[in-house]
Amino acid sequence: MPAAISSFPMITEEILNDINIGMSDYSFSYIKNCKKSLLNCERVSDDSAICMINDDEGIWNPDEYAFSINRKYKFNNYYILFGENGIACSDAVIGVAIMWTSADSKQRGIIEVGEIHNTYEELYFNMEHLFNKAQLRGDVEFTTIIYIKNTGNQLGTEEHLANSCGCIVGEIDKFYLRLDGAGSMFPIYETSELDKPLWEVKCEWEDPRYDDFGECVSININTAHKNYKYLDKTKRTYDEQLLKEIMASALTIVITKLRSETFWDLIVNGTAEYEDGSVAQAVNYFITTLGWNVTNPELLSFSIRKFFDERM
Template sequence: MNNTISFFKTLDEDMLLDIGYQETPLSLSFTRDGMERFFDTSNLGEGHIKEVLLQEDSYSFDFSKDCLKYSKYITIQNHQRLFGMNGLVSEDGEVGLAVKYYSKESQQQYTKPVRKFTSDSGPIVDQLVEIEIPPSFFRKNLTIEVLLFAVSPIVKELPGSRGTIFGSLDSVRCVIEGEGGSFPILYHDDPGKPLWWVECNWEDAAIDPFHEDYVSLNINRKHPDAKDLKLNKMPEVSPMMKQVISSALFTISLKVLHEYNSEQLKIEDFDEGSIASAISYFTENVEGSVSSPELLSKGILKSVTERFEG
């Protein structure tokens, strides 16, 4: 990890008090069977780093299927104090508010701008900050932060200071219990290797978890065609990336079907989070027999497309 030193002022506790920052308790939820279900965040208390366990029996949250929604309202009573000599930017500068989520383990991050404002802008009262995180992109944990950043250069002589992060207004760490809740994707940087490949290293698909130690889709970011995957646009999934994921699932499914036939996939009670359980889930709505490679390939592509577009 690179360490950086900021030559500019940063957001600290004293400044938070000075600008009159207030917030409502954060809301974390997901939708299941048409109903929105909320995680209990009442015990998070004050302070920056908070932690929520996402998979509990009472929630039945599944990161491979469910979108996670984060929302809260914030108020900055004296936002003018962010500007000028004692502020973060010049008197005629511009500050932005954004929400970001990232996962180092999954090598994924995404930032959503919420709004921007100047010293002359109206009051920032009950500003909604929300973001929806799609399924299957994270494993182990992820962090969600509400940030203030420089929209305009902090000083005219340093145009590169545009985009500088001043600090976090809120941060919550979401821990995903277990490691079977996401599609295991590993990234490589080797011009001599193909664009993608699948590795299957399990001994028993009914027991071994759907995890990178046992099965993985490997993406080569240095391949000439990697640009068509649009990895920098994640979590938006490009059409080509959908094709790659579908093909990888098809390959994994064929190998699982060598161990368990199509009827067993439908009726067997596999270990939760296992490879066979994951493949059973992705093929449960395939029309016709999953023993037909043609129908299986077509059905998986349809399933993947619907899940990412839904």
């Protein structure tokens, strides 16, 4: 398919180089005990553009804590964006923003960064935005954009320029963040019982169409078990693969139990009536959005484990 041709000038790579834009890395934090705690951010792999954030202390997860995203910007020589040879009218106001999209959460939004007027001084912007707990999951794309914030008085030599509020005239860069982790599936609690196994899953719903997933489904990790050291994120013996296997096994049990409900087929095809946040809605999300194969127990177990290997 041929690339779309714009009817007005857009920001090119050459223009971006001439503007001389400085940008810091994205940073992330959350509030713990009334104090801001920084989160680590690293690439999923050396050849991947996707990053994940995590907490060295093993406390933060996106379902239980809000988190802030922060980035700093510096602009020089931006006057070339204005006028006949630029992308906006001489007296227009150009906006800088971050457009974020989360396909898994079926959400999108705009974060305002700052605005640019036709001047020569160096500009500094500090962007900080708070995402609520459980607001996002899966892969989130952040695109820094430049757009027309306020229209200008279009001169005769500027009639070819974009002059509509909100019109996007260029992208600066993209950033990809992955938020799926152990806490984004369902709650994990710790117990201490000497005579119990290392972990067990609880499925205590009455009507999965209306009962809240986070309240009636959980994993209990037994801290008194001799092998708990492999699930303790504060210890060097921590084994992420073991946690993946526990999560996959627990979710296989949850979905297998739900298969016994008379309205299972309606959940699979998305025609069941259910409340937001219910067990049925969560399982429908696993099937339709994450693509888990529920044809039989073997394929279900395989697809869940494959998901964790690729996404955690």
